[in-house]
Amino acid sequence: MRRKVYMVAGYNTISMGTGRKEFNPKKERPGLEEYIREAGQGTLNMIGGAANVDECVIGNFMASRFNRQANLAAFFPYVDEGLRYKPAIRVEGACATGGLALMSGIKSVLAETADVVLVIGVEVQNTVKAIYCADFLAGAGWFKNRKNGHAYFFPGQFSDRAGAYFEKYGRDKTRQALARWFRNAVENSRLCPTAQEYHNTVKDLEALAMMEPNGKSFVDHLNVFDCSKVSDGASSIAIVSESGLKRCGIPASEAIEVLGWGQMEEDITKPPVDPAELTTTKEAVKTALASAGITRDQIGTAEIHDCFTIAGLMCMEAIGFAEKGKGADFILEGNTARTGRFPINTTGGLVGWGHPTGGTGVHQAVTILEQLTGKAGDAQVTIPADRPYGLTVNMGGDDKTLVSIVYKKAE
Amino acid sequence: MTYEERLQHVSVLGAAGKMGSGILLLTAVEMADLSLKPENKGKPFVLNAIDVSDEALSGVLKYLKAQVLKMAEKKVVALRKVYAGRPDLIDNDEIIDQYIFDVLSIVRPSTRMEAAYDSKMVFEAIKEDPDLKIRIFAGISANNPHQPWFFTNTSSIPITKLDEGAGLGGRIIGFHFYNPPAVQKLVEVIKATNTLPEVEAFALAYAKNLRKIVVPSHDVAGFIGNGHFMRDILHAASEVDKLGKDFSFVEAVYAMNRISQDFLVRPMGIFQLVDYVGVDVCSFIMSVMDHHLKEETLRCPLLDRFLALGVKGGQYSDGSQKDGILKYEKGRPVAIYDPGIKAYVPISDFQASVDAKLGTLPAPPAWKAVVGNKAKEDLLRAYFDQLKGASGLGAELARFYATRSCEIGQELVSSGVAGNESDVNTVLLTGFFHAYGPINNYL
Known part of the structure; x- marks a missing residue:
């Protein structure tokens, strides 16, 4: 890379929605602008204010339908008057929006048009019931497939993938592994005060998650516990150059360095190459690891895109942690738990922490920043000295838009 | 066709x-x-x-x-x-x-x-x-x-x-x-x-x-549902009369409403249910039944007295409860109508003293916690076992109420209105949302 790129000053709002004690769908809640402002100010407070910012990026998937709002870049001056007349851009790539926002910021720093980029990812989705939310999120797929798709479009897509996986590699053990995935997610969430499942007190999570899927009221191969949450939330982070780091007065010990990435697209009009495999994810991770010059075995922790538990399982295979068809064993052997070899989604991931779609990619970076700099609080895991790298995988649509980034603690 | x-x-x-x-x-x-x-x-x-x-x-x-x-x-x-x-x-x-x-x-x-x-x-x-x-x-x-x-x-x-x-x-x-x-x-x-x-x-x-x-x-006036409900009202009304020697009227109504809800683990007390259906409707049903059932008298002076004073209950078109025998705030009873003074008396005025007179009772499980609970049977049995051995006026009233409710159910079967005991229980479980059928061996 032509110069070093760092991330600092991560901030997450609460991921609000069912599961949080304070969530009441019948009462008025903070709107899109409040989430943007809270997250943006959170980061600005840590980097010495808006004066230090050169450019801004906001990632948002579907405010046009959830909140009937577009032109989101113009909310930066609402975050802080000091951002008036500064360049800003809004990016969108379905659930990989956050990842694309990060990439946009990274590229501005690399292009030397900016030394400090403020990046916010946001989505406020509880404005409608889940059944209508499904319509909006279906925009992540090809609209021409919507008519023949499931009422719950994306759960339907990943249910089909789960069905294909069950058929190829067996159902019982796989369902057990998906239940374990849910349990790990919720247990990790209980350690993170901003997580949507932070208040969850269910004792036997795996038994709960083993509930038999019911295709009459939902989808054939997944139950609601296999799904990520409907969330309101925002995350923000600053992407900075070396001089940007100095300008903000942040020591390198509080930063992570971007070592490499894989950013790519697959044809949205085409069905999956193999429904039992995340082929684009596989390619993106391969590219990210190669560009960072590391192997998957050097990864200490990863934040991956478990929009559904089955996507989490398949991602373990796409990264190469597990062989094809062995993802269930890998999970059931405890490898992905916080005490396992590769702690995955240490604050709950999309299933546990929440999935404010446009914010998720940024949230992943914030979690890696916290973990690698030792600031994850109760959720902190041990990062082995010989495996100091953090990996993120952010997926948009059904394995279509991919951003995978490799990080390590700055020196 | x-x-x-x-x-x-x-x-x-x-x-x-x-x-x-x-x-x-x-x-x-x-x-x-x-x-x-x-x-x-x-x-x-x-x-x-x-x-x-x-x-x-x-x-x-x-x-x-x-x-x-x-x-x-x-x-x-x-x-x-x-x-x-x-x-x-x-x-x-x-x-x-x-x-x-x-x-x-x-x-x-x-x-x-x-x-x-x-x-x-x-x-x-x-x-x-x-x-x-x-x-x-x-x-x-x-x-x-x-x-x-x-x-x-x-x-x-x-x-x-x-x-x-x-x-x-x-x-x-x-x-x-x-x-x-x-x-x-x-x-x-x-x-x-x-x-x-x-x-x-x-x-x-x-x-x-x-x-x-x-x-x-069977085609007998009142059928199973009202056959039980109307006689349940008559029992509660007669208990209110009996309590009259130690309690004021509103206190007695409060006591029986509480006994029939909390201590029988029902979704609402008997007088709240009368309000829900409507005092006028209940009274009318009773008169129709009374007219057709020659061997039995179904008259409730207590309901007639309320009705004569224009106390009717029933619901607003949005489904919320109108004031009747009880007065409601946010769906909860807060006062009871005293026909003597033609006004509502706040429950808080006498609640503590009536509760004290009813005596210490085994803590009943809330209806809400029981009705959909898989361990319903165990919860109810454990509670009624305690109630069986409990002393005090409240426990006595609750036992008598449950026994009478069971008798009413059995009489519906013996008189041929219901085909069997299970039908009676199904009506109370699915039509009245009770947590258990009246014909049981809990006591």
């Missing part, structure tokens, strides 16, 4: 009422679902919503729209298949909106009884007045060339009396929904002596399609 043909032209009488609007909703949805089947494309389906005034009917479509929206949201997975052939309907909200439109477009509000002259079946949910019902049935029957079938929602009047009075020749059956019809699972089905077998067969098929639980009741 097939099931579908019968349901192509239907009228609901009393469609703006509490029960009628619910019956209208369920029937409209069933008819719309039939109309949307490919084989029924192009066939007209008509549902007349008949009531006495335009004012009353003006709220009906609004109610239907809100309810059908809820139902459509729940069954959108299936609705996407129903509208698979409509390329213009893509998002769930478009499909839901279309379904609401398709249901509502079947419904024709009307204040004219003549609208029923073309119907092949008639649901009736009007005032509990035998003469009025007979007059209307006879009128429709005489002017309707289709020999229509009559499904009456009466909760007390013997069906045979209506059949004979209106000269229907067995084209009638009792089809008694519970309040609210869209929610309560129970339907009591009551055959008149001459009810035609095809009418009964249709009634059972219709109930099945509505996913209702059918309990047959």
Whole structure:
């Protein structure tokens, strides 16, 4: 890379929605602008204010339908008057929006048009019931497939993938592994005060998650516990150059360095190459690891895109942690738990922490920043000295838009 | 005539009422679902919503729209298949909106009884007045060339009396929904002596399609549901009288309401239930039953006294509770009407002293915590075991109340109103939402 790129000053709002004690769908809640402002100010407070910012990026998937709002870049001056007349851009790539926002910021720093980029990812989705939310999120797929798709479009897509996986590699053990995935997610969430499942007190999570899927009221191969949450939330982070780091007065010990990435697209009009495999994810991770010059075995922790538990399982295979068809064993052997070899989604991931779609990619970076700099609080895991790298995988649509980034603690 | 043909032209009488609007909703949805089947494309389906005034009917479509929206949201997975052939309907909200439109477009509000002259079946949910019902049935029957079938929602009047009075020749059956019809699972089905077998067969098929639980009741005034409920009221009223020597009137009403709710683990106390149904309705049902049941007197001076003072209870059109024997704030009783001073007395004035007089009781589990609980049986048995050995006035009243409720149930079986004990228990479980049937061996 032509110069070093760092991330600092991560901030997450609460991921609000069912599961949080304070969530009441019948009462008025903070709107899109409040989430943007809270997250943006959170980061600005840590980097010495808006004066230090050169450019801004906001990632948002579907405010046009959830909140009937577009032109989101113009909310930066609402975050802080000091951002008036500064360049800003809004990016969108379905659930990989956050990842694309990060990439946009990274590229501005690399292009030397900016030394400090403020990046916010946001989505406020509880404005409608889940059944209508499904319509909006279906925009992540090809609209021409919507008519023949499931009422719950994306759960339907990943249910089909789960069905294909069950058929190829067996159902019982796989369902057990998906239940374990849910349990790990919720247990990790209980350690993170901003997580949507932070208040969850269910004792036997795996038994709960083993509930038999019911295709009459939902989808054939997944139950609601296999799904990520409907969330309101925002995350923000600053992407900075070396001089940007100095300008903000942040020591390198509080930063992570971007070592490499894989950013790519697959044809949205085409069905999956193999429904039992995340082929684009596989390619993106391969590219990210190669560009960072590391192997998957050097990864200490990863934040991956478990929009559904089955996507989490398949991602373990796409990264190469597990062989094809062995993802269930890998999970059931405890490898992905916080005490396992590769702690995955240490604050709950999309299933546990929440999935404010446009914010998720940024949230992943914030979690890696916290973990690698030792600031994850109760959720902190041990990062082995010989495996100091953090990996993120952010997926948009059904394995279509991919951003995978490799990080390590700055020196 | 097939099931579908019968349901192509239907009228609901009393469609703006509490029960009628619910019956209208369920029937409209069933008819719309039939109309949307490919084989029924192009066939007209008509549902007349008949009531006495335009004012009353003006709220009906609004109610239907809100309810059908809820139902459509729940069954959108299936609705996407129903509208698979409509390329213009893509998002769930478009499909839901279309379904609401398709249901509502079947419904024709009307204040004219003549609208029923073309119907092949008639649901009736009007005032509990035998003469009025007979007059209307006879009128429709005489002017309707289709020999229509009559499904009456009466909760007390013997069906045979209506059949004979209106000269229907067995084209009638009792089809008694519970309040609210869209929610309560129970339907009591009551055959008149001459009810035609095809009418009964249709009634059972219709109930099945509505996913209702059918309990047959014999054609004895009050049937099973009110047979138990009215005698339960009489028991509570007589206990209020007895308590009169140690308690003021409002204290006694409070005590029996609390005993019947908290200590019998029921969803609401007996006097709150009277308010829910309506003091006037309860009183009317009792008088109908009293008229038909020669061996037994069913009169409740306590209800009559309230009624004479204009204390009626019942519900507002949005389903919220009107003040009656009890006064309500946010759905909870906060005061009790004292007929002596013609005013409500706040419960907080006497609650502590009455509770103290009732004595220490074993802590009953809340009805809410029991009703859907898998370990319901164990919870109830453990509680009643404690109640069995408990001393004090409250425990005594609770035991006597439960025993009397059980006796009432058993008498419904021995007198032939109910076919068996299980039917009685099903009615209380699914029509009154009790956590357990009255005929049990808990005590």
